[in-house]
Every structure is written in structure tokens, then in C-alpha cells.
Amino acid sequence: MASIWEYANPRKFMATTDVVLPWIAVTAALTLVGGLIWGFFFTPEDYRQGATVKIIYLHVPAALLAINAWLMMLAASLIWIVRRHHVSALAARAAAPVGAVMTLIALITGAIWGQPMWGTWWEWDPRLTSFLILFLFYLGYMALWSAVENDDTAADLTAILCLVGSVFALLSRYAVNFWNQGLHQGASLSLDAQENVADVFYHPLLVSIAGFVLLFVALVLLRTRTEIRARRMRALLLRERMG
């Protein structure tokens, strides 16, 4: 098995993803549909929450990915700063809108869930607030990418913004904890089985999480490929104009 850095070569990356991407996309679709159908139609209703509990199959995976997409961008930005692989910078750029949409899904499904359960669409709860702040960070990150004209400068600037933003996002996470008491429940998923949701809900939840993760990977790969192609096209056009 060759080193992972081989995929920093755009040609190698394109050749590999060309083969892999359809498989990932199809598996993502199957797992997602399977997990959601299992969750929505073949699980019992919660004795207190009724049918509303089923929104967990959208809410938890989206929230999970909203955070992990940012972590992935952080890793990709670090790789870009240290090793200057363009594919890495483009992958970070590609992940941002996906992460932003995941954050939005988590916020919206949370509001829909919160309305019957807590009697309110929105509450300045630490978890909710820090997700809103995370959403703002995504917006700023994407805005900076699209505002800077030179591609390499944009990659550099957004990478630094991602690093600094991560520190401040973490700070905000603990700051809001201090600022208001939580209404949101604790972790839905943890290694401690006592804390977990019951098994009937747990297994379909795992499947839909897998579906969401695969969907995220497929979307990021697809968007990275689009970015690479767009860049190649620009290079070709420039060359033509020069010649």
C-alpha cells in the first residue's frame, strides 16, 4: 500500500476517485435510505415523546457531521499550510458548504423537535448557541474564499482563518456554557452504554449516521473533483489566450 500523500497529486487523486466515487455514492444512498426507513417506520414510538423522537435520525447525524466537517477542514488546512498540497486546500474549500448545510439541518430539525418537546422553537441553550456560532464561522470562511481572487492567497488566508476560528469556536463553546444553563440533553451517543439511547433506537441511528458520513464523503469528493476540473479549465483557457 502506497503512502496517503500520493493522493496529493491531482492526477492520482482524480484517477482514484473516478473509480471510488460512484461506489461511495451508491453505498451512501443505500445506507441513508435504509437507515431512515428503518428509523422512521420500523421503530416503536417513544412512550413520552411519541413519533417526534424519530427526528433523531436526521438531527444527530447532521449535528455530528457539522462538527466533524469543521475538524476535517482544520486537518486539511493544516496539511495545506505544512505540505502545500493543492488537493488538500480544495478539499477544505469543498467541505465548507456541506458542513454549513449540515449545521443548518441540525439547527432546523432541532427547532422542529424542540417546539413540541420544550415548547419553544429556539432557546439560548449552550449547545444551540454554539451551533449558531459555528454556522457564522462557516459563513465567514466561505465568504473569505469567494472574496479573494488569487487562489493560493485565498487558500492561505482561509487556512489561517480556520485555525484561529477553531480556537475561538472552542472558546465560545465553553463561554456559552458559562453564560446560560442547558436545556439540551447530554450526549446521545457515548461509549458508556448507560447513557446511550435505548438499543431499538440506537441501531437504526448508527445506520443513518453511517449514511450521513458516506454522503458527506461523497459530496466532498465530488466537489473537490469539480474544483480541480474548474482549475484545469481555467489553466487551459489561460494557455489558449497566451498562445
Added chain:
Amino acid sequence: MRALLLRDLRLAMRAGGGFGLGLAFFLIVVVLVPFGVGPQTELLARIAPGILWIGALLACLLSLDRILALDWEDGSLDLIATAPVPLEAVVSVKALAHWLTTGLPLVLAAPVLGLLLNLPAPGYGWLTLSLLLGTPALSVIGTFGAALTVGLKRGGLLLSLLVLPLYVPVLIFGAEVARRGAEAMALTTPLAMLAGITCGTIALLPFASAAVLRMNLR
């Protein structure tokens, strides 16, 4: 470095807008709030610390793009960058100049504006202290934002989008100190957190700002 600081201060004073604009904006925000929420003194007293903090933060934000944009436009930023002073120091001095021309006047004006909002008597000292501790962080973070957006044509709006989420922790702890001070509650924890954030940003963020500025000047 001292020459740079004096130059920035002199420019800010003579060009106008440095002292005046931020303060006037702060005054207007504070005056507008009672029109929006009604003139009940108990209500105003309750929200006064938060309003004063938000007003100071927005006034600070208003002048951020002046930190570097003017020097960028007339080319003096390139000269400063090639001067035998580390860029980290330049960025720190710029932030200090911004704080002296914007942050410090705001801190001094805040107690006076607190009168307008009927801030409870024990709050004045804590409000001033929290702003004194917090506004340097606002200037340093703002300099980072200004360095990020220095070469952009429509940088102003983007600058606020980038900087506002970064201001959240400072605002939370700063306003919390002011609020607890006004209600005569224990406030050691938020005060320590605020001081910690300010020291941390002053110590570390100039490196990020300088790195970003180097990329923009390339």
C-alpha cells in the same frame, strides 16, 4: 516602533474620524436604545451593561478597516513591511494605536453613557474595568480581521462577518462582568476569563495577523 506608533496616532488625530466617529457612534447607539425598548428606568438599568458592551463593540468594529486599509492604499504598508522591524511588532503597534484612538475613548465615555441608561451605582467601576480589560482584545482581534481583508475591494462588510464571531467570547465574559458588577454579585470567574482571553489574544494573535499580512503582501 515608537515612530510608527506616533505616526499612527498623529494620522488618526489629524485626519479626524479616529476619535470622533467611534465615540459618536457609541453615543448614538446608547441614545437609540431607550427609543427602541421604552423609557422604563428599571428595564434600562437591567439591560444597561449589555447595551454598553454591544455599543462599544460595534463602535470598535466601525473603525477596524482603517487600521491597515489606508496604509495599503497609499503603499506605505509595503514600506513598513520591508522596514527592519518584525511584522509581528508592526501589527501589535497597529493594534495598540487602534486601541488608544478607539478603545480608550470608549472606555472613558462608557460611565457617562451609563448615566443615560440608569446603570446601578455599583456597576460603574466594574463596567469601566471590564471594558478596559476587554477592548484591547477587540483591537487585536480586529487587527487580525483587517489583515485578512486588507487587499479586498469589498472588505468592509466581509470584515464584520469574519470578526463578529471571534468577538463572541470577549463579549460574553465582558458583559457578564459588567452585569454581575451592576447587580453586586461575585464576578471573579468571568473577570479572570476575560483577562485570560485578552492576554492570550495579545500574546498569540499578532503572529497570525503577521502571517496573514505577509500572504496578502506577497
